[in-house]
Amino acid sequence: MAYDTSAWQNFFIVTGGAAAALAGLLFVAMSLHAKRIMGNRFFSSRAVGTLTSLASQLLISGAALIPGQPLFLFGVEVEAAALFFVALLTLQVLTRGPEAPSVAARWTHRLMETVGGTIWLVLFNVAGVSLLLRVGGGLYLLAAVMFFMFAWNIYIAWILITEVSE
DSSP, X not given: OTTOGGGGHHHHHHHHHHHHHHHHHHHHHHHTTHHHHHTOHHHHHHHHHHHHHHHHHHHHHHXXXXXXXXXXXXXXXXXXXXXXXXXXXXXXXXXXXXXOOHHHHSHHHXXXXXXXXXXXXXXXXXXXXXXXXXXXXXXHHHHHHXXXXXXXXXXXXXXXXXXXXX
C-alpha cells in the first residue's frame, strides 16, 4: 500500500479539500489586512509562502487522484514541489529584510521556524525520492509530510495574523 495511490484516494480527497478550505480562509483573513501585508516585504513573503504551501497540498492531492498515473510521475511531481519550496524558503531567508516584526526577531521564534522548516523540507524531499525509487515509506511518508504541512501552515498563518496585528 505504500506505493499504490488508488488505496489512498480517500486520504487525498480529504487533504485536498482541507487544503482548499484552509487556503480560502487564510485568503479571507489576509484580505482584511491586505494593505499592511502587501506593504511589508516580510509579511507578504510569509503570506505567499503559506498560501503556496496550501496550494501545493491541493495540487499534490489532485495529482494523486489522477487515474492511471504512474507512481514514478507522481514521485516527480512531489519532488518538484519539494524542490520548489527549498528554493522559495531559501529566497525568503536571504531576502528577509529589516521589516520583520519584534515577534519574528525573537530567538525562540527564529529557532522554531528554522527547525520546523528544516524538518518539513527534509521530509518532503525524502517522500519525493521514496516515491521515485519505491524505497522507504512512500505514501506513508508523504502522509506524514501532509499532516506536518497542515500543522505548520496553521502555525505560520496564526503567527502572520498576530504579527500583522502587532
